[in-house]
Amino acid sequence: MTANDTLNYLALGDSYTIGESVPQSQSYPYQLADALNAQSFRMQPPKIIAVTGWTTDDLISAISQSGITDKKFSFVTLLIGVNDQYQQLSQENYKIKFARVLNTAITFAGGDASRVFVLSIPDWGVTPFAAGQDNVIGPQIDRFNAINKSISTAVGVNYLDITAISRQAATDTSLIASDGLHPSGKMYMLWVNLLEPMIADKLKK
Numbered sequence: 001m002t003a004n005d006t007l008n009y010l011a012l013g014d015s016y017t018i019g020e021s022v023p024q025s026q027s028y029p030y031q032l033a034d035a036l037n038a039q040s041f042r043m044q045p046p047k048i049i050a051v052t053g054w055t056t057d058d059l060i061s062a063i064s065q066s067g068i069t070d071k072k073f074s075f076v077t078l079l080i081g082v083n084d085q086y087q088q089l090s091q092e093n094y095k096i097k098f099a100r101v102l103n104t105a106i107t108f109a110g111g112d113a114s115r116v117f118v119l120s121i122p123d124w125g126v127t128p129f130a131a132g133q134d135n136v137i138g139p140q141i142d143r144f145n146a147i148n149k150s151i152s153t154a155v156g157v158n159y160l161d162i163t164a165i166s167r168q169a170a171t172d173t174s175l176i177a178s179d180g181l182h183p184s185g186k187m188y189m190l191w192v193n194l195l196e197p198m199i200a201d202k203l204k205k
Helices: 028-038 056-064 082-086 091-108 134-155 163-170 185-203
Strands: 009-013 047-050 075-078 116-119 158-160
Touching: 009 028, 009 056, 009 091, 028 185, 047 056, 056 091, 075 091, 075 185, 082 091, 082 134, 091 116, 091 134, 116 134, 116 185, 134 158, 134 163, 158 185, 163 185
Parallel strands: 009 047, 009 075, 075 116, 116 158
Antiparallel strands: none
16 A cells, blocks of 8 residues: 555444444444544545344345445455344354355455454443343353454454453443444444554555
8 A cells, every 4th residue: 555545445244333323423434434544544435334233144145235246445344243143143154154254355355354354243231222131142242252253363354352342331321322222432432443553554564
């Protein structure tokens, strides 16, 4: 990458990627693009393929119908799996489908695994919406994250664990959006504070 390159960014996911219940500008992809612009990168607005409620299967289907499957991006983020857990889909299915969508993400990055950034699944068990079921939901989220981390490590993409940040919402309600379930813009900012330096480092190489 040179200083004059304009970078395009693809964000793949679900409600956590579109920023359900916060303004678009506060979603993590848009905050990330702003942070990179502030570091003198020239960013196009993020291309987002994400809808609230999507499972990994839904994301795969949407990508195939997106009309951009032959397009290449400067980097790609992927955060998917919470709805697999919420809908009680099997971990075996998630293992297979996460590997598939991750390989697709690498293809979008021109085959360069170092330009793909996987985020762990947040723990919604600490939110008011979960109604005190954190002792059930948390361990399930951990098992799904063990799967996506193992696959990510095996193929050499970047992995960012934001689950610990999400659990801070148990004692800090400012990290939760008005719907009592999704992250606030403040929580997304905490993710970006960790993600932006990782991405900037890779883009400079």
